[in-house]
Amino acid sequence: MCGIVGYVGARAAQPLLMEGLRRLEYRGYDSAGIAVAEGGRLSVAKRKGKVRELDAALPAAGFSGAVGIAHTRWATHGEPSDANAHPHLDATGRIGVVHNGIIENAAALKQRLAAEGVTFASETDTEVLAHLIARRPEPSLVEAVRAVLAEVKGAYGLAVIDAARPGALVAARNGGPVVVGVGEGEGFIASDAAALMGHARSIAHLDDGELAEVRADGFTVFTLEGTQTVKALSELSGDALALEKGDYAHFMRKEIDEQPAAVRRTLLGRFDRRFATAHLGGIEMAAREMLDIRRVKILGCGSACHAGMVGAHLIEQLARIPAHAEPASEFRYRNPVIEPDTLYVAVSQSGETFDTLAAIQEVKRKGGRVLGIVNAVGSTIARECGRGVYLHAGAEVAVVSTKTFTSTCTAFALLALQLGRVRDLSAAAGARLVAGLDALPDQIAGIIAREAELAALSARLAGAEHAYFLGRAASFPIAVEGALKLKEVSYLHAEAYAASELKHGPLALISPDTPTVMLLPDDDLLAKNLSTVAEVRTRGGPVLAVTQPGVSLEGVEAAFAVPACEPELAPLLLNIPLQLIAYQVAQGLGRDIDQPRNLAKSVTVE
Incomplete structure (x- = not known):
């Protein structure tokens, strides 16, 4: 879901933050933003849409500060818009907050702040946090954040910046993943370690109910009650090229x-x-x-x-x-x-x-x-x-x-x-x-190398508004997964049924306009599965088969055979053509394949 990146150190923060956002695009989002502390104020840019829209909105000279936070948002409170994109600021523009999760008592807190004269610039629950933190009298940012979180109910992973105290960022977690990274004289915050690859040497995962004060020379972790804790660091492993x-x-x-x-x-x-x-x-x-x-x-x-x-x-x-x-x-x-x-x-x-x-x-x-x-x-x-x-x-x-x-x-x-x-x-x-x-x-x-052989099946599905996926016993979960893949990336309506259930209701949906993808492994249920094919064909329904060598097919419009294998392992092979079919259909329809609409890679809120 939403992505968080934070940096404090000696280098210009903007390039590092934008690189981190691009690495977090896979999580799914609808807007993006960045805030950098420079000259005692926060320089902010945020845009509805992709990170590339945010990149285009940045000033030609860029932000020069060495401390900042950035975010990709997946809308919960408030529609996707420039105003609702994170970071969110207090009235003076001194405090900036990026937040994953949902503040459950945001309405009550907002009402209280409005009664105190606060005017809100967005529809989000997150903006409440910025105003509350700015009004705290505590001498340090981490103490102010801790005091505010004592009033908050809900789930969050967040990062906070204070333009008046740019020596540190504060991160906190309660339900939303947060990692703290350590580099050579610099500190990092992220919702996913992937954002820090190639920069942080090691990371620590915050647990629920913990806050971290992140500085260029290290970090300190506290509980919400104020007790300091010790976090073990682990080496940040992984290849940044894998994210390209x-x-x-x-x-x-x-x-x-x-x-x-x-x-x-x-x-x-x-x-x-x-x-x-x-x-x-x-x-x-x-x-x-x-x-x-x-x-x-x-x-x-x-x-x-x-x-x-x-x-x-x-x-x-x-x-x-x-x-x-x-x-x-x-x-x-x-x-x-x-x-x-x-x-x-x-x-x-x-x-x-x-x-x-x-x-x-x-x-x-x-x-x-x-x-x-x-x-x-x-x-x-x-x-x-x-x-x-x-x-x-x-x-x-x-x-x-x-x-x-x-x-x-x-x-x-x-x-x-x-x-x-x-x-x-x-x-x-x-x-x-x-x-x-x-x-x-x-x-x-071997299956992937034969991708071109799936073109006929994919073309038949791409021309339909609805499709059915049928499998029996161990193949049924693969039918369910195949239907999900087609829905996710092509936006076509697809339903999966156990083949044995077809005559118990779903048969009413079969028509010449609704192709059925039938999984036909060469196992002891093959005869029953072929009877299901006949039932579909009798009602005029076109059948596309994913099968194995040696299976005799009658009335099937197009078929693809995966290699023979141990019967228990057939579902793992039958799955691969369905992935490729979903990809080919989505590609032919011009869909946003890697980031389908309304979906997030990691769902970290209710």
């Missing part, structure tokens, strides 16, 4: 291409070939503890939940443990029964998804045990879970998930294999699956 498109037109296409390497990294060092099993050291569970598991509950949002659905099938197939995936956003709003013999698995690409984090905290509050499957090292969910699996898929910049979805499904295959071998899965079956997983990267690369 290179020769690709879009990050989404680049990240589709990166999937073979991403899957290899997810698999690397995680096979115990002697015993034909997987070894996920990060889950920190002995065989006896695994045997005690009676149920697995997987929690995630969006594509993470769909990957969890794939994982649930794999765990039931290989380990014979009842498993179920559900949206973390729904789980947290009911009063879930937390069982001591249930293993909860939280899935998040960013490791900052607010709904998933809240679900984890609910499970832990009731004594449950939670593993994390996360891509972002050191993220909030990774730290909250304490144990789990890092995907090592690399940075994913496009809003829609491709390589992290595939890597998450791969991680679930490893987890299912490890749980299965502890139970009743034979060594022969384990060896078969290890070989199948070994083959995945090259098979994925």
Whole structure:
């Protein structure tokens, strides 16, 4: 969601802040702004639209100050506009605030300030913070911010600058991710460490209820009660080049291409070939503890939940443990029964998804045990879970998930294999699956190399207003994910159904104008799936198939075959053509592929 960057040091702040904003564009936003302290005042520019609009609005000579904050906004309070863009200032223009999250008692605070004569320049909840901080008498900025946050209810990640006290910035966190960076005689603030790559040497993650005073010579962290705390620094790893498109037109296409390497990294060092099993050291569970598991509950949002659905099938197939995936956003709003013999698995690409984090905290509050499957090292969910699996898929910049979805499904295959071998899965079956997983990267690369063969399927979908995706059993989650991808990047209406449910209602929607994408793996359900194809064709519905070699197809308008593989792993391969189809359709329709309208990469508010 919204992005924050802050800098204090000796260099000109503006180029560093603008570079940070460009690296945070993937999070999704509708406006951007910057404030730099120079000559005892804040120089501010902010614009509705993309960072390029903000760049064009900056003065030709640029801002010269060495301390500043910047922001990309995803609208919550107030429509996208220049006035509602961050940073927000107090009446004198001395205090500047950028903020991710929602201030729940903003209306009451605004009413109080208005009664005291304050005039507001925006419709946002954030502006309230700037006015409150400016009115505090505390001698330091961090003390003033701490006093104001004692009055505030809601979620926030924020950075504050004071033109009258430009020696330090203040950051604070309660629900919204914030990292503090340390460089050579300079300090940084960001909502995502990606903004600091190539500049900060090391970073520290703030926890909820903490503030940081960030200076050029270091930083100090306090609790909201004023107690000073010690934060461990970790090296800022990662390649800044991974955040560049290179020769690709879009990050989404680049990240589709990166999937073979991403899957290899997810698999690397995680096979115990002697015993034909997987070894996920990060889950920190002995065989006896695994045997005690009676149920697995997987929690995630969006594509993470769909990957969890794939994982649930794999765990039931290989380990014979009842498993179920559900949206973390729904789980947290009911009063879930937390069982001591249930293993909860939280899935998040960013490791900052607010709904998933809240679900984890609910499970832990009731004594449950939670593993994390996360891509972002050191993220909030990774730290909250304490144990789990890092995907090592690399940075994913496009809003829609491709390589992290595939890597998450791969991680679930490893987890299912490890749980299965502890139970009743034979060594022969384990060896078969290890070989199948070994083959995945090259098979994925082969599918991507045949992208041109998907043109007929993509063209058929691009010309329709509605489309249906059908899959049965383990392929159903892939149908759901395929429909989501098409919706996200092309804005076409797509629905996914379990093929077995077609005659229980959705068959009424089939018509010659509504193509159906049917997933047809060559497995023991093939005959039933071909019967579903016949049902669609009988009603005049065109069928597009993603299948495997050797499947005899009648009445199918266009088809694409993925390689033969172990049956349990077929969903991972069937997924790749659906990603490419969504990309091709969106490209043909001229959509904003990397930053689809209304969407954010990491949803960190309710």
